[in-house]
Amino acid sequence: MILVTGGAGFIGANFVIDWLAATGDPVVNLDKLTYAGNLENLATMKGDPRHIFVRGDIGDSALVDRLLAEHQPRAIINFAAESHVDRSIHGPGDFIQTNVVGTYHLLESVRGYWSALPEAEKAAFRFLHVSTDEVYGSLAADDPPFAETKAFEPNSPYSASKAASDHLVRAWHHTYGLPVLTTNCSNNYGPYQFPEKLIPLVIANALAGKPLPIYGDGMNVRDWLYVSDHCAAIRRVLEAGRPGETYNIGGWNEMPNLDIVHTICALLDELRPDAAGPHARLITYVKDRPGHDRRYAIDARRIERELGWRPAETFETGIRKTVAWYLDNQAWVGHVTSGAYRDWVGRNYGDRA
Numbered sequence: 001m002i003l004v005t006g007g008a009g010f011i012g013a014n015f016v017i018d019w020l021a022a023t024g025d026p027v028v029n030l031d032k033l034t035y036a037g038n039l040e041n042l043a044t045m046k047g048d049p050r051h052i053f054v055r056g057d058i059g060d061s062a063l064v065d066r067l068l069a070e071h072q073p074r075a076i077i078n079f080a081a082e083s084h085v086d087r088s089i090h091g092p093g094d095f096i097q098t099n100v101v102g103t104y105h106l107l108e109s110v111r112g113y114w115s116a117l118p119e120a121e122k123a124a125f126r127f128l129h130v131s132t133d134e135v136y137g138s139l140a141a142d143d144p145p146f147a148e149t150k151a152f153e154p155n156s157p158y159s160a161s162k163a164a165s166d167h168l169v170r171a172w173h174h175t176y177g178l179p180v181l182t183t184n185c186s187n188n189y190g191p192y193q194f195p196e197k198l199i200p201l202v203i204a205n206a207l208a209g210k211p212l213p214i215y216g217d218g219m220n221v222r223d224w225l226y227v228s229d230h231c232a233a234i235r236r237v238l239e240a241g242r243p244g245e246t247y248n249i250g251g252w253n254e255m256p257n258l259d260i261v262h263t264i265c266a267l268l269d270e271l272r273p274d275a276a277g278p279h280a281r282l283i284t285y286v287k288d289r290p291g292h293d294r295r296y297a298i299d300a301r302r303i304e305r306e307l308g309w310r311p312a313e314t315f316e317t318g319i320r321k322t323v324a325w326y327l328d329n330q331a332w333v334g335h336v337t338s339g340a341y342r343d344w345v346g347r348n349y350g351d352r353a
C-alpha cells in the first residue's frame, strides 16, 4: 500500500493510473478536491478496490494520522499543492497554507507514524516529495541547466512556497532521519492537465476560436516533460533513489513558448482544420506576467547515471498524443472549465489586453 496526496490533480491522477497499471499495488489517494482536483480524472478506476479515495487536507493531522494507522503505507508520494504561478500572484495565501504549512503538518504526521514502525519497515519506508525546477530561479540564455547542486533562488510566491517545502523535507531527513526523496521536475504536459496552464489553455482556446494569449514577447523558455515519463521517473526514484537525495527530472526539451504555441496550432490545422483559417491567426500578445522567469532548463544526468531513467517521449511524440487526448476528451474540458474557471479567466486575462 502507498499513500498518494493530490492524486486527483493532473500529475497525481496520471501517477495513480500508471502506478496501478505498472505495479498493481493498492493506493490510498488523499486529495482536498480544490478547483484543480477532479474525480473525473480518476473515472477509469471507478470500482477498482485497489484505489481508495479520501477527500481531505494534508494539513488535517487527525485525518492523516488515522489514514496512516489504518492503511500502514510503505511510502508517501506528496503531489498535493497549489501549483499555478499566475494564481499565486493574485492570491499567495493558499500557497503558503498548503505548500508550506500543509507540508509541515504532513511531515509531522508521517514522522510520528514512521518512528513507531518496526526496524525493517522503518528502513524500507520512503517519503517522496514532488517539487519543481522553479525553486532554482531563472536562467540567462547561455547559463548551464539546473543541476541538483544549484542554490535556490525562487522568484514567484508559488516557487518560494515550493522551495520552503523542499527545505522542510530536507530538514526532516537531516534532523529526524526520515527517509525522504525529493524530485524537482520541469513543466509537465499531457492528459488531464487543467486548462489554466499554457498547453491545455492554448488547445482549448484554439478549438473555441478564442485568442491564444502570449505573455510578453513569447520567448520565455521552459523544459517540457511528458507526464507519463515523469510518473515512470518517480516510480524509479521511489524504488532505487538514495534517501536524503534530490533528483532533477527533465524532458531534454527546451523550447520558447511561441514555438510551443505554433506547434499546437500546426497539429490542430492537421487534425481539426478550421474553415476560418490557420489556428496561428489567433495568437495574441498580452501584458507580461509580473516577475516572469525567463528560462528554466534541467540537467537530468544524475537520474540517468544513478537510476538509469531517461524520458521515452520527444516533444513531437508527446505533444501529438496530448493534442489527440484533448480532441477526444472535449466533455472533460467542458466539465472542468464550467463555473469557477470563468471567474479565473476574467481575473487573469481581463486586465492584460
Ligand code: NAD
Residues within 6 Å of the ligand: 005, 006, 007, 008, 009, 010, 011, 012, 030, 031, 032, 033, 034, 035, 036, 037, 038, 056, 057, 058, 059, 078, 079, 080, 081, 082, 083, 084, 098, 102, 130, 131, 132, 133, 162, 185, 186, 187, 188, 189, 194
Ligand atoms: P494540480 O494543481 O493539477 O493538482 C494538485 C492537486 O492537489 C489537486 O488535486 C488538489 O485538489 C490537491 N490539493 C491542493 N491542496 C491540497 C491540500 N491542502 N490537501 C490535499 N490535496 C490538496 O497540480 P499538478 O500539476 O498535478 O502538480 C502536482 C505536483 O507537482 C505539485 O506539487 C506541483 O508543485 C508539482 N509540479 C508540477 C509541475 C507541472 O508542470 N504541472 C511541474 C513541476 C512540479
Ligand code: TYD
Residues within 6 Å of the ligand: 085, 086, 187, 196, 197, 198, 199, 201, 213, 214, 215, 216, 220, 221, 222, 257, 289
Ligand atoms: P504555465 O503553464 O503557467 O507554467 P509555468 O509558469 O509554471 O512555467 O506557463 C508556461 C509558460 O507559458 C510561462 O512562460 C508563461 C507562459 N504563458 C503564456 O504565455 N500565456 C498563458 O496564457 C499562460 C497560462 C502561460
